[in-house]
Amino acid sequence: MATESNPLQSFFQEMVGITYDQNGIRNAEVQDYVANLLTEFCDGETMFKIRNAEGRCLCDMGELLLESDPVYGPAPSFDRERQVRKHIGDYALFLAGMFPESLNHGRLRHARIESLVDFVRAGKESYYIVSKFEHFEYTKVAPLFRQMSREFEQLVYGLNQIKNDLQEMQHPIVRQTQEFLM
Numbered sequence: 001m002a003t004e005s006n007p008l009q010s011f012f013q014e015m016v017g018i019t020y021d022q023n024g025i026r027n028a029e030v031q032d033y034v035a036n037l038l039t040e041f042c043d044g045e046t047m048f049k050i051r052n053a054e055g056r057c058l059c060d061m062g063e064l065l066l067e068s069d070p071v072y073g074p075a076p077s078f079d080r081e082r083q084v085r086k087h088i089g090d091y092a093l094f095l096a097g098m099f100p101e102s103l104n105h106g107r108l109r110h111a112r113i114e115s116l117v118d119f120v121r122a123g124k125e126s127y128y129i130v131s132k133f134e135h136f137e138y139t140k141v142a143p144l145f146r147q148m149s150r151e152f153e154q155l156v157y158g159l160n161q162i163k164n165d166l167q168e169m170q171h172p173i174v175r176q177t178q179e180f181l182m
Contacts, residue, residue, distance in 0.1 A: 012038040015165065019158045025151060029144050034093075034155065038162075041094050050087050061122055064088050068126075082133045085126040089148070092123025097159020124152035 012035040020031050040046045048057045050064060053074055058064050066073050068084035075081045095103060096119045103119055127149035134142035148155060 006039060008042060009035060009039045012036075015162050016158070019161050019165070020155075023154055023158050023161070025154055025158060027147060030147060030151070030155070033144060033148070034159070037090055037094060038098075038159075041090075047091065047094070050084055061088070061092070061119060064091070065122060078133070082130055082138070085129045086145075088126040089123045089130060089145070089152075092119045092126065093148075093152070093155055093159065096120055096123065097156045098163045100160065120152065120156060123156075124149050127152060 013032070016031050016035040016038070020026070020034070025031070048059050050058045050067065052058055052063075052067060058067055064084060065088065068075055068081050068088065070076070070078050070081045075084060127145045131142050131144075131146035131149055
């Protein structure tokens, strides 16, 4: 988990706060969670941390969904189901918000299980399932995931705005203006 002293965490915290406030998502816990997610997913290993029993990285949404099934799939426990479902929600939110163009691009190039999966639906459903783990150590975070499931599309939209803002910051005219003001 990223720390508050991490400059990247602070940067994302500010961007998420401004963008989500403008879009009516004023819950600080949701904003903190999304800013932390952006910071953590800057490390590719975190984004692809779920592995199957053989140790193979699962980066296909369909394989992740199969991995999360504790009844008919390989998930050995409901805790594993929760872990994988939380990751599915995070992964879907990140890709749909920050790299939506990659979702269709991959579908056109590869015949993979995820070609059949709607990322937004999978993310929203996964956060909802995580919210149903509302006992013991998960009691305090269940409402967060319930809200994130309800507002999933708005969260994706906000991340897409952040992506556009980041791209605009890289535009030569904006960079020249920033250099001039410094």
